[in-house]
Amino acid sequence: KEPRQRFDGYAAKDCTSANAWKIHRHDVLGIGREVANVLKGFRRDLNAVLSRGVRRVYQIALREYRETLDSHGVLDFSETLSQALILLAQMEEFARSRYRLEGRYHHVLLDEFQDTSRAQWTLVALLIRSWGEGSGVADNAPLIPSIFLVGDRKQSIYGFRDADVAVMDEAGAFVDQLRPDRDARRAISKSFRAVPQLLAFANDLFQEIEKDEARRDAFRFGEQDTFPLELPVPPGDALGIVGAPTVADCAGAVAAEIRRLLDSRALVRDPSTREPRPISPRDVGILFRTKDSHQDFEKALERQRIPSYVYKGLGFFEADEIKDVLALLRYLAAPDSNLRAAAFLRSRFVRLSDPALQALAPQIAAALNGTREPRLDEIGPEDRLVLARARARAFGDG
Numbered sequence: 001k002e003p004r005q006r007f008d009g010y011a012a013k014d015c016t017s018a019n020a021w022k023i024h025r026h027d028v029l030g031i032g033r034e035v036a037n038v039l040k041g042f043r044r045d046l047n048a049v050l051s052r053g054v055r056r057v058y059q060i061a062l063r064e065y066r067e068t069l070d071s072h073g074v075l076d077f078s079e080t081l082s083q084a085l086i087l088l089a090q091m092e093e094f095a096r097s098r099y100r101l102e103g104r105y106h107h108v109l110l111d112e113f114q115d116t117s118r119a120q121w122t123l124v125a126l127l128i129r130s131w132g133e134g135s136g137v138a139d140n141a142p143l144i145p146s147i148f149l150v151g152d153r154k155q156s157i158y159g160f161r162d163a164d165v166a167v168m169d170e171a172g173a174f175v176d177q178l179r180p181d182r183d184a185r186r187a188i189s190k191s192f193r194a195v196p197q198l199l200a201f202a203n204d205l206f207q208e209i210e211k212d213e214a215r216r217d218a219f220r221f222g223e224q225d226t227f228p229l230e231l232p233v234p235p236g237d238a239l240g241i242v243g244a245p246t247v248a249d250c251a252g253a254v255a256a257e258i259r260r261l262l263d264s265r266a267l268v269r270d271p272s273t274r275e276p277r278p279i280s281p282r283d284v285g286i287l288f289r290t291k292d293s294h295q296d297f298e299k300a301l302e303r304q305r306i307p308s309y310v311y312k313g314l315g316f317f318e319a320d321e322i323k324d325v326l327a328l329l330r331y332l333a334a335p336d337s338n339l340r341a342a343a344f345l346r347s348r349f350v351r352l353s354d355p356a357l358q359a360l361a362p363q364i365a366a367a368l369n370g371t372r373e374p375r376l377d378e379i380g381p382e383d384r385l386v387l388a389r390a391r392a393r394a395f396g397d398g
Helices: 018-072 079-089 095-104 118-127 129-133 166-176 196-208 246-263 293-301 322-333 338-344 354-360 366-370 381-395
Strands: 107-110 144-150 268-269 276-278
Touching: 018 107, 079 118, 079 129, 095 354, 107 118, 144 166, 246 293, 322 338, 338 354, 338 381, 354 366, 354 381, 366 381
Parallel strands: 107 144
Antiparallel strands: 268 276
16 A cells, blocks of 8 residues: 555644744655555564464364374274275275275266365276276176266355365266267256246346356356246246345345235145145245354244244254253253253253243252252242253152
């Protein structure tokens, strides 16, 4: 950046004379660029020092992580893949093992190939390399060996975990060489999932996305990618946009739109009868951008009196029912822990309210296991009943 030319907060009246002000301006403007360069260099050097520190911390953490794996005699996913590549690449020493692998698998299908990493494709290529050579056990099988790759460059979203969409071109060339006498590629452009209005929108959108032919991983949308449509496309409300500044506001707007559709008895085609019928809540699906936002949508749907169910998409240990079970198990493993007792009481097994939990603190575990009688006058009648049942079931005969 260029040094500032203005003297905010300091003017000629602050100097003893007009000449002194002139000298001051001349000196400040004269050294301004040098001061800016010094500050720029300082930021650069500071960033270099900090980056080396971060790298050093990462190296220490990585060394400790690998030593922990070694001490337990286990491999993580990345190291398993790396070791497999090393073994398969040593043709002579491990020829027998490779021979057995080739004899076991005659047909390979790789779905979502646009999200394959270079290491993963190398592993597959090593396993089937003899197919192109006309050797190995698979060559004598009743059916010739085959490899089938399914992918769409436009759907490549896993670059953060080493997926390389450019591998698709290399894999395609590899398959072409295996069967040079056949056309090994097919493009599926007809969609059976979407109405013409949505397909037209997709065509228009993908045509406008910037493309860079010089990049091997660039976005592509050629003639073979375009959805075929009968023009003109009939008008229809197949696409709408709901926007809001926060996740909670967006969830509220989506829930309100679903409520509008339900109240208007909009028609959908029944998947079993193929006949039009009024829409129901189970005809609506919401795709979350992040799995952390599902609770905002659940609350918004509940406010609109719309039943909902979170179907998959969540990590196993992040599902509410699994969290409840873990809270119970952790409490049973250490019933004297106030923290674990609090988590258990707040789980859906008990559902004790927050005010009641605060009234039991700090001796929450003692209040639950019966070694200390809580002050029930500070707890509401519903919470008293909930607490009594929890104590009876955890430590009594109930």
